[in-house]
Amino acid sequence: MAASPLRRVGLIAVHTSPLAQAGTGDAGGLNVYVDNVxxxxxxxxLHVDVFTRRPSADVPETVRIQVPAARGTIDVHHIEAGPLDADKTELASHLxxxxxxxxxxxxxxxxxxxHGHYWMSGWVGARARRKLGTPLVQTFHTLGRQKNATLAPGDRPEPALRLAAESRIAYDADAIIAPTPxxxxxxxxxxxxxRVHVVEPGVDTTVFNGQADRGWTADLLNPTGEAKVVLFVGRLQPLKAPDTAVETLAALTRDALPGEPPVRLVMVGGPSGNGLGVVDPPALLSLAEQLGVVDNIAFLTPRAHEELAALYRAADVVLMPSHSESFGLVALEAQACGTPVVATDVGGLRHVLGHIDGAPGGGTLVADHHPDKFAAAVRRYLMEPDFAAEAGAAGVRRAQAFSWDATVDKTIAVYEHLHQRHTTRHQMPAGECA
Structure with a gap:
């Protein structure tokens, strides 16, 4: 008996809605991933339902998103779970x-x-699986054990509850989608x-590409037109190490040779969680003042993809000194725009920027998480145009290996295999062993 066709899937994203602007609060690469998938x-x-926590009293119970030229909709359902102003660290109590x-x-x-996204969603999905009989696919996006292994100084380790929950979800899920081998x-x-399947995230090269448009962005990033621009994109939290970006700027300024152009650091992102009071804009400005570079740093609010792509193109280098990254969408987007990336040699960044199948990525991995090491890697791109151009071209080629179409096709293949197996099992005649 043939399995019924796959028609409808439910994406669970407890702690952050795909409607939220990436780079603010708890919204980041997970939001970009869920939205594109x-x-x-x-x-x-397919019809897609997204189940997420109600973030405020004024949002409707369901927000319907019509996808242009598609046959269906994305319905984002907001579920009451705890106080509206609850912090992400408090949400485990309301799962x-x-x-x-x-x-x-x-x-x-x-x-x-x-399909659960992040460990909290997997916890919910595993229980819904038992209650409703619906198979669970899980994507963790980040793993607590990996984060704790490369914890930022002063950052809080992930709690034992999360570590135990992730281990249980990893064992119980019907399928797991991982972003890298x-x-x-x-x-x-x-x-x-x-049952782990490798499905890499993608990049939209119709938006993130090397098309020249350095007009308004150049004026915004570099008002005098004299400076070299280093761009940081991401939430301002210890995990992303924006303080290391400021210290890297100070090292570049301190070691500048006579005649070298000044360097300007532009940070695109908003305060997030445990970064408040530690690596939020006031704290980073205070650090920059202590290091004597406060006049060479600027903050921009998170931007929609089209504007963000233009900012990538206008920058000379994108800096990612993260302590941990499951994949590193920022590095992929920057490479697609032809801008070299200097990033920490951790997690998914090795996959996005490293030599895969003999082909180099468009940037440099820094093994030692020290500002002087980042500054040395950045300086070469700023001061050696041919080297920067070669890396930019390699990055564009590298990014062409990733696409959201491929991500979605591989994800559907996981869904369909699981759905067919599940449906066939439930259609077995009585007395037969599934």
């Missing part, structure tokens, strides 16, 4: 409320697959995960 699923004829809201939601039973290997060897 959801749109791609709809473009292929049971979210699960009950999801299980009772009128469209939850229509989902043929649940490295994370897949870690899940299998260190967390006893089964």
């Amino acid at each position: 959801a749109r791609g699923l709809v473009a292929r004829g 049971c409320a979210f699960y009950l809201g999801l299980a009772a939601h009128p469209v939850a039973r229509e989902a043929q697959i649940f 490295q994370e897949s290997a870690f899940l299998r060897s260190e967390m006893n995960a089964r």
Whole structure:
């Protein structure tokens, strides 16, 4: 008996909505991922429900997003779970409320697959799986054990509750989607995960590309036209190490030779979680003042993709001194725009920027998390035009290997295999072993 066709999937994103602007609060690469995958699923004829926590009292219960030229919609359902102003670190106490809201939601039973994003969503999805019988696909986006292994100085380690929950989800999920072979290997060897599929995130090269448009962005990033521009893009939290970016600027300024142009650091992103009071704009400005570079630093609010792409193109180097990255979408977007990237040699950044199949990425990985080491790598791109141009071209080629279409196609393949297996099992005649 043939399995029924896959028609409808439910994406669970407890702690942050795909409607939120990436780079603010808890919104980041996960939001970009969920939004692009959801749109791609709809473009292929599936209906997508996204279940997320209600962030404020004025948002509707359901926001319907029509995907242009597609046959369906993305319905974002807001579920009550704890106080509206609850911090991300407090949400674990309200996951049971979210699960009950999801299980009772009128469209939850229509989902043929649940796909959890982040560990909290996996916790909810695993319980919904038992209650509703809906198979669970899990994407962690970040893993607590990996974050704790490369913790930023002064940052809080991920709690034991998260570590235990991730281990259980990794074992129980019907399928896991990992962004890199490295994370897949870690899940299998260190967390006893089964059924792991590598599906890389993508980049929209119709938006992120090397088209010249250095007009308004050049004026915004570099008002005098004299400075070299180093760009930092991301949430202002210890994990992303924006303080190291400021210290790198200070090292570049301190070691500048006579006649070298000044360097300007532009930071695009908003305060996030445990970064408040530590690496938020006031704290970073205070650090810059102490280091004597406060006049060479500027902050911009998070931008939509079209504007962000223009900022990448107008910069000379993109700096990613993160302590941990599961993948590193910023590095991929910057490479697609032809801008060299200097990043920490950790996690997914090795995959995005490293030599894969003999082809170099468009940037440099720094093994030692020290501002002087980052400054040395950045300086070469700023002062050697041919070297920078070669890296920019390599980055464009590298980015062409990633696309959201490929991400969505591989994700659907995981869904369909799981749905067929699940449906066939439930269609077995009585007395036969599935």
